[in-house]
Amino acid sequence: MFLHPGRVEAEIEQAATELRVGLASRRLGGWTEQDGGPLVPFRAMTTRERFEQLAGLPEGLPNGESLRRWQACLTVERVTWEDRALAEVARREADHRVAGLGDLPWSVRSLVLEVVGTRDRARRGKVAQGLVQACGDASAWAMRWAMRRHAAAHHLGIGGLGWLEAPLRDVRLPDVARRVLGATDDVMSASAWQVDGWQDVVAVGAAMDARHGWPAALTARWFRSVFGGWKTLEGLRIDPGPLCDALCGASFARALARFGAAVYRGCAGRAGGTFSLTHRPFDAASASYGALFASLLTSVPFLKRHMGLGSDTAREQAHAMGRSLLISMRVCAAQAAVAAAEEPEAMVEAHVSTATDAFGSSVPEEMVGVVPRYDPRAGARLCGALRAAILERDLVERFDEDWFDNPRAHEWLAGIDVVQRVVLDEEGARAGVEGAERYLSDLIAR
Known part of the structure; x- marks a missing residue:
């Protein structure tokens, strides 16, 4: 199947822009477990089949390699979005109480920010101890997201995430x-x-x-x-x-x-x-x-x-x-x-x-x-x-x-x-x- 380079370029720019905007909006507005991700409308173009088709682009095309890398990037992002969202939810969920830090619950993210922001060394030590105890789910989901990214890269046939x-x-x-x-x-x-x-x-x-x-x-x-x-x-x-x-x-x-x-x-x-x-x-x-x-x-x-x-x-x-x-x-x-x-x-x-x-x-x-x-x-x-x-x-x-x-x-x-x-x-x-x-x-x- 012949893919016109100009059309591929336009599709990738649109999808990449939606990804960037989607990430920015979630960082400001929060993440949810049921989030399908900004690349759902681009499901048909973010597949292994489409990536393999890009191998047929004309030789010597100045942006040929970059198009393939973008195709791989967007595909990996789409198929691992759920794992990313769950990792973010686990990091931001305020359901941890830490001894010596009051009765209000903390999220892993807020504990990290407290480590950065407090000038009280003793308090910082308590926050660090609480963070170690609180980050189990956040760590597990971050690792799952990472492993899913590696698996997606191998499925694409690029030999691993290092290529990308x-x-x-x-x-x-x-x-x-x-x-x-x-x-x-x-x-x-x-x-x-x-x-x-x-x-x-x-x-x-x-x-x-x-x-x-x-x-x-x-x-x-x-x-x-x-x-x-x-x-x-x-x-x-x-x-x-x-x-x-x-x-x-x-x-x-x-x-x-x-x-x-x-x-x-x-x-x-x-x-x-x-x-x-x-x-x-x-x-x-x-x-x-x-x-x-x-x-x-x-x-x-x-x-x-x-x-x-x-x-x-x-x-x-x-x-x-x-x-x-x-x-x-x-x-x-x-x-x-x-x-x-x-x-x-x-x-x-x-x-x-x-x-x-x-x-x-x-x-x-x-x-x-x-x-x-x-x-x-x-x-x-x-x-x-x-x-x-x-x-x-x-x-x-x-x-x-x-x-x-x-x-x-x-x-x-x-x-x-x-x-x-x-x-x-x-x-x-x-x-x-x-x-x-x-x-x-x-x-x-x-």
Whole structure:
């Protein structure tokens, strides 16, 4: 059966848009067990048969591979939606009472947020104990969702989720994750903070003490105030999607990561890319721009010029955000290793070993898939962070440390090859790990 590439592109864009909107609406409005998902209307096109038919697309089609990856992504999302919804319901259901935290019931999600938000270390310890006791169902459903995703990938005939979720060539994602942890162990050990357990590392990673220069809310106005001088962004469609609440310094790093990824997609669209090329699933290229923009919050010159901070405050805040970035990368490495595990026992083993390494403190196996949270995007985010370390080094060497204010650097970043999918091979992974270790070491040593 012949499939017209233009029609396939249009169908995939429509389905992917519905998926994105559906996820955003559920994150705001809640999840239900009876939720069939936003891809139900696209059942006929999200099948193994349709995926196999795409092998007949004309050779040399610039977006051919991207269409196949999108087809696989949408199919896996549709057939595992019920498991995803049940995992989210289990995480958000407020039916847990924790000793020492009052009579009101807690959800697993609210307990995690309390770990981040409380400044009382003793209370944080109680919350952590309660979380271990409460997360049984949430962990079980997260593991089920993960295993169902792996099974769906094998049913499609793609040889596993690595083909879809890990932008790597000739190197395994768990190996890269462990390299990141090993390379940053000394940086973690040299960081000057006192912790009583993994929960305190989570709190440090949230960067609650980085509280200067932020607006009251995360809105598009903040992005315009910070990046309004970038001529290359004029007329560009930049859609970072829904932003998280402004809870802590890490909230603004996440927002900048979404903005940076949106900048990449906007530049790629201006370069003539179709939807499937500019919005690739599990895309290391857009993730690298996200990580690059988020890292600006560790730059003293950036904080002084664009956040209005004084020299001493900027240095203190850059250091706090550097610690947050270090923990974020290490947690992402643990998430990537866990997401790559194809059997329940392997998933638990990966969680216990890599999460404990990431936090530098024992993480109970009862929390697998909950802390750190299971995230299919972790592999792409990790590869994006490694590529960002390479990009940052190139930008500094070409345009100096204040590249963010250099129009030539902006033009350089806007020069995107939309056809070539960004993947890391052995050499690229090694360079990224070395670059990340060097960058993080410099941040923590300040």
